[in-house]
Amino acid sequence: MPESVIAIGDALPYLLEGSLVTLIVVVGAMVLGLVLGVPLAAAQVYGPPVLRRLIGLYVWFFRGIPLLVFLFLFYFGLCTALDVNLSAFTVAIIVLGLISSAYQSQIFRGAILSLPEGQFKAARALGMSDLKAICFIVLPQALRLSIPGWSNEYSIILKDSAVTYALGVAEIMARAHFVATRTYQQLPLYLAAGVIFLILTYAGTKGLRLLEEKVRIPGYSPQGF
Amino acid sequence: MEEWLYIQTEVYPALMKGFWVSLQLILPSSILGLFIGIMIGVLRVYGSRPAMAAANTYVALFRGVPLVVQLFIWYFGLPYIKIYLSPFIAAVLGFSLCSGAYHSEYVRGALLSIRRGQMLAAQSLGFTKVQMIFSIILPQAIRRALPGCGNEIIYLIKYSSLAYMITCIELTGQGKILASNSFKYTEIFLIIGACYLAMTSVASLVLNRVEDRLRLPGFEHHRI
Numbered sequence: 001m002p003e004s005v006i007a008i009g010d011a012l013p014y015l016l017e018g019s020l021v022t023l024i025v026v027v028g029a030m031v032l033g034l035v036l037g038v039p040l041a042a043a044q045v046y047g048p049p050v051l052r053r054l055i056g057l058y059v060w061f062f063r064g065i066p067l068l069v070f071l072f073l074f075y076f077g078l079c080t081a082l083d084v085n086l087s088a089f090t091v092a093i094i095v096l097g098l099i100s101s102a103y104q105s106q107i108f109r110g111a112i113l114s115l116p117e118g119q120f121k122a123a124r125a126l127g128m129s130d131l132k133a134i135c136f137i138v139l140p141q142a143l144r145l146s147i148p149g150w151s152n153e154y155s156i157i158l159k160d161s162a163v164t165y166a167l168g169v170a171e172i173m174a175r176a177h178f179v180a181t182r183t184y185q186q187l188p189l190y191l192a193a194g195v196i197f198l199i200l201t202y203a204g205t206k207g208l209r210l211l212e213e214k215v216r217i218p219g220y221s222p223q224g225f
Numbered sequence: 226m227e228e229w230l231y232i233q234t235e236v237y238p239a240l241m242k243g244f245w246v247s248l249q250l251i252l253p254s255s256i257l258g259l260f261i262g263i264m265i266g267v268l269r270v271y272g273s274r275p276a277m278a279a280a281n282t283y284v285a286l287f288r289g290v291p292l293v294v295q296l297f298i299w300y301f302g303l304p305y306i307k308i309y310l311s312p313f314i315a316a317v318l319g320f321s322l323c324s325g326a327y328h329s330e331y332v333r334g335a336l337l338s339i340r341r342g343q344m345l346a347a348q349s350l351g352f353t354k355v356q357m358i359f360s361i362i363l364p365q366a367i368r369r370a371l372p373g374c375g376n377e378i379i380y381l382i383k384y385s386s387l388a389y390m391i392t393c394i395e396l397t398g399q400g401k402i403l404a405s406n407s408f409k410y411t412e413i414f415l416i417i418g419a420c421y422l423a424m425t426s427v428a429s430l431v432l433n434r435v436e437d438r439l440r441l442p443g444f445e446h447h448r449i
Contacts, residue, residue: 060422061422063425064383064422064425065383065418065421065422066384066387066397067386068386068387068389068390069386069397069417069418069421070418072397072410073415073418077410077411077412077413077415081410155288159290159292160291161291162292162294163291163387163390165293173293173297176294177297185305186297187298187303187305188305190294190301190302191298191302193294194290194294194295198285198286198289198290201289
């Protein structure tokens with residue numbers, strides 16, 4: 001099957017360019033998810049009951065509907081209805097980010113709840129305001145604890161990003177499909193795309209594990225032993 | 226009034242049809258996936274060395290590659306080596322194999338969490354290894370794996386929408402067709418979203434119920 005090898009070789013630079021697009025989408029979505037997820041988590045733990053309910057509703061909504069439906073809803077539906085002109089690329093980042101914010105908020109919430117309650121109380125006793133206690137005492141510990149969950153989330157978003165192909169975002173999958181239909185080398189090209197995703201998953205989770213080591217405070221665990 | 230007529234004559238029948246196709250995708254895939262997951266999970270814990278290695282490779286591959294890519298390989302890729310699958314079969318195959326890999330992680334974790342004493346007791350009662358696994362260890366382990374596996378089934382419900390991308394017209398596909406005909410994208414996809422929300426919510430209720438029903442008094446998770 002040398003033909004298939006040639007096809008993969010020819011397409012490789014093009015596919016690798018696509019993995020850059022994939023990575024930008026994934027990083028963008030994760031950052032958006034982080035920025036929205038942290039306040040959501042803090043509010044769900046420390047906020048008033050009404051707010052907690054609302055956030056619960058938000059999480060239920062974004063976790064209960066498939067990504068593909070959200071992509072169509074935002075790209076074809078809301079963008080036209082509200083008359084805003086967003087590229088498929090931007091919509092992909094926004095939708096993946098919103099969904100991820102729901103998942104990430106639950107990761108952070110779990111981490112916050114796993115801290116001993118004394119940490120927050122001690123901070124309040126030292127005269128910190130609620131906000132200060134959350135920002136300077138609770139979150140620095142909780143975020144460190146959430147890195148394992150976060151690396152899971154990375155591999156989920158990375159794989160979900162392949163769905164954005166449905167909108168025509170030029171990521172790995174879209175490019176593989178494009179080359180495959182032109183050269184009739186479907187199987188080799190999809191396998192190549194699969195391998196690229198495998199490598200990205202592996203590299204990302206490895207990197208996050210290194211980050212976890214790096215930010216660990218030596219000799220300190222929040223549980224106190 | 227016109228809107229209502231449109232909903233009654235066009236939207237409702239199409240969505241019902243799509244909903245049934247979705248169910249036909251989800252039910253066999255979740256059952257098959259669970260079955261594959263249990264078998265692979267058992268192999269990964271109790272299998273011989275080569276079987277263990279093979280099972281681990283399977284899980285690493287199927288968890289590392291996006292489901293869309295897998296579906297494309299099954300549907301668009303296999304004809305390359307002269308294997309032709311219908312969209313429906315390709316979707317069920319893809320969903321089962323992928324969710325089987327995820328299920329096996331939960332099953333493996335649960336198997337490892339069963340205390341050694343259970344195994345030793347079974348062995349001292351003269352059980353063979355297979356008997357021990359299937360009548361002593363698994364019944365306990367599956368109960369522990371259930372919360373994780375339930376989550377996986379809910380994921381599967383949502384991922385069933387990807388069948389649309391390999392031309393298996395289910396709920397999302399029907400919605401896409403309706404929406405492109407009527408240009409009512411927002412309304413139709415909100416309705417589709419509500420359908421999926423209903424499905425996932427009902428599924429999680431049912432799964433919780435099952436978990437409660439299967440709970441054995443005295444064998445709860447946090448036993449010392």
